[in-house]
Structures are given as structure tokens and as C-alpha cells.
Amino acid sequence: MAATTPYIAQRPKRADGRRNYDTILAAARKAFAATGSDASLEDIASQAGVAIGTLYRHFPTRAALVEAATRDGLDTLVAEAGAYAATDPLDALTHWMEQAVAHISTFRGLVGILTEAMYDEGTPSHVACAAMHRCGADLLRAAQDAGRVRADLTPDELFDLLTAAGWVRENSAPGRDAGTRVLQLMLEGVVLR
């Protein structure tokens, strides 16, 4: 059967629609930051001063709302990969990974959504995740070709590490940025040789 393309939210043409779209998105970002990806949609709507039906008009599913709320961040990440590519391959990879960990864990629950989206085309965030995957794979290959990273590491495994670090960051106390340290440990290893 044909792959069903997921609905991706679009900023409406009409002025009132655009206004509400923006307000809802702002409320959603605030709620996600406070509560995580399973924040109450009815709360978000009322916080935005809008009826629940209006929220659903613009964002028919929770996944669509999450995608819209995180789109900018992931686009930035992809853009940064290009910029880093000019520098030392290993530095490029590690810096980009640090950025990636931050972007994929901006609120509780995001990493899980993005991880699923990475391999599921029926998901709004899939396009962004696939782009991320390409960037990561390119930077990885460059670092491997330069002999700076173990050759047996696959891109999928790289993303396993990345999402794992993101998950730690997501679930650690706000002050202690465990994500960065964990990423460092992953890169350097724990066992002495």
C-alpha cells in the first residue's frame, strides 16, 4: 500500500488564523517546557485563549504540534552541520553532537518522539529527523576517513548514542547538565587501555 504522508502544520493565510496559530505555538512551547510532551492540549488551548477546536484545526495531532514547536531548532541543527564541515573533522563531529543533544532534548519526551520519527515515515517529524540523520552520517564518515573515529561505528549507532545522551539530559535536574558529560564519556570511553 502507498505510504500515508503525515499532516504537517502550516501557518495559515488568513490574518486571524495566523494570529491564533502563533499564539497556540507559543503556549505549546511554554507548556512542553514546563510539563513535557504530554502536556494537556486543552490547557494549551485555554492558555492561548482559544477553543480546543481551534487548536485541533491547526494541529490535528499532538505529533504535528510537537513538530511545529521544534521545527526551527532542528533546521538550525542541519544548517550548523554545514558550517562545521569546514573545520577539523573530529571537532566538527563532536561540536555538532553537542548541539544535537541540546536540540533533541529541549523538553521531556522529545527524544522519544524524535527517535521514533527517525525510522517511521508516517510521522510529522520524520523529514527533519532524516535530514539530521544525513548530517550526522556525513560528519561521521569524514571523521572516520580522517582516522579519528573507530571505523566500525555505523550512523545508526551514532544516533543511538546521541539519543541516549539526549535522554539523560532530558531527565536530569535542570541545573546539572548531565547530557554534555555523558556525551564526553561516550566519546572518550570509560575503560583504560
Next chain:
Amino acid sequence: MAATTPYIAQRPKRADGRRNYDTILAAARKAFAATGSDASLEDIASQAGVAIGTLYRHFPTRAALVEAATRDGLDTLVAEAGAYAATDPLDALTHWMEQAVAHISTFRGLVGILTEAMYDEGTPSHVACAAMHRCGADLLRAAQDAGRVRADLTPDELFDLLTAAGWVRENSAPGRDAGTRVLQLMLEGVVLR
């Protein structure tokens, strides 16, 4: 204020109670395995052939049910730590970590619950998690004293890595055991020197 001790489920004295307790636990394990830690409690009850009130009588909170469903596994883990301690310190640590990753990710959502329980005393699983923490810390110190593991790794960081690997395992396709590979990468490191 005094720390509120969490309710921990106990197998009842009366025969009918014990029967239901066991049946509910079996249904819960099956449901958690299939759906994850947020499986419907009403489904679990009806699967066990019991009214919802009966489930709540034995397991007043979801956390209590999860704790009861995973108690054996975590106890085993603690017991194994003692057995491993006699062998080579690095082998002991790595083998125990492999076991730990498996035990803390027996179903979707468990790692998150246990991670929170590790540092929150008001949680049914806290006792088990604290015991786990002690075991891990002991094995880590032994491996560090033997000069086999980097000295700047703290026990908390060890558990960050452990839960991260568990999360990956939890969220990867059943066939591909990504957890083991990710743990290996964490221990060995990714960057060549």
C-alpha cells in the same frame, strides 16, 4: 517535615487475596511487556478477571504495581553483584552492567521510572534502586582501584550511562539488541587515540 514512606505492595495473608494478587501481577507483567508502563490498569484488572477496585486494593498506585512486577529482577541483580565481585574487577563491572541494562529495561517506560526512583525516596522502587546504586558504586570503585577504569567517573555518571543504554534497549526494535552494543561503545569509547 518527615519523609513520607511510599506504600509497598505485600502479598496478602488470606488465600483469595493472595490468589488475586498473583493473578493481577501476572496480567500486569504481560501488559507492561506488550504496551509499556502506561498500560491501562482497567485492562489489567479485567485481564486478571478482577474488578478495578481489587487491583487498587493491592496496588494503590501504578508505581506500586510496577515495583512489585520488577522486584524479583532487581533483587537478582543485587545478588549477582556479590557473585561477580570475586572475579576480575573490570570483567565484574562490565558483566554486571550488561545484566543491569537488561533488568532495568524489561519494558517500555521502566528506565524512566527507575531513574526517578533512584533519587526520590518517596517512590516504591527507591529501595531497590538505592541497593543497585550501592552495588554499582562498589564494582566501579574496585575497577578504578585496579586501574582499569578512568578515575574521574562518579557512580552517578555510571548510572547515567547505564540508564542511557537501558533507554536505548527499551526503545529499539525487539530483534536488534541495541543496548548491548551501545554499552560496549560507551565503555570502549568512540574516538581513536
Next chain:
DNA sequence: TTGACTACATGAGGCTGCCTCAGCTTAACT
């Protein structure tokens, strides 16, 4: 064996959150 005690079982019902849809409003274009 019987009676009493009390642990245990039941399920309707109140609550919250999800999501839909029929009817109304209004921006935008001619």
C-alpha cells in the same frame, strides 16, 4: 461447628483529558 470479625471484592460514578463535528462568524476577494 458456629459465630463474629475483618480482610477482601465489587462496580457505579465523578473527574480529566482526548478528539469530533454541526453550526456560526468573519476575513478576503470581486
Next chain:
DNA sequence: AGTTAAGCTGAGGCAGCCTCATGTAGTCAA
């Protein structure tokens, strides 16, 4: 000014959570 369709609304159906008043039956002592 009229028309049109994009947009807005919120009641209502559904599912899951959890409680509690009421009913049932194991257990134990006499």
C-alpha cells in the same frame, strides 16, 4: 455590498484514573 470558504466555537462521546459505599467470604477462637 455580496459571496465564499477559511476559520472559530464548545457541547458531547469516549477512555482511563481513582474512590467509596456496600456486599461477601476466609479465618480463627470458642
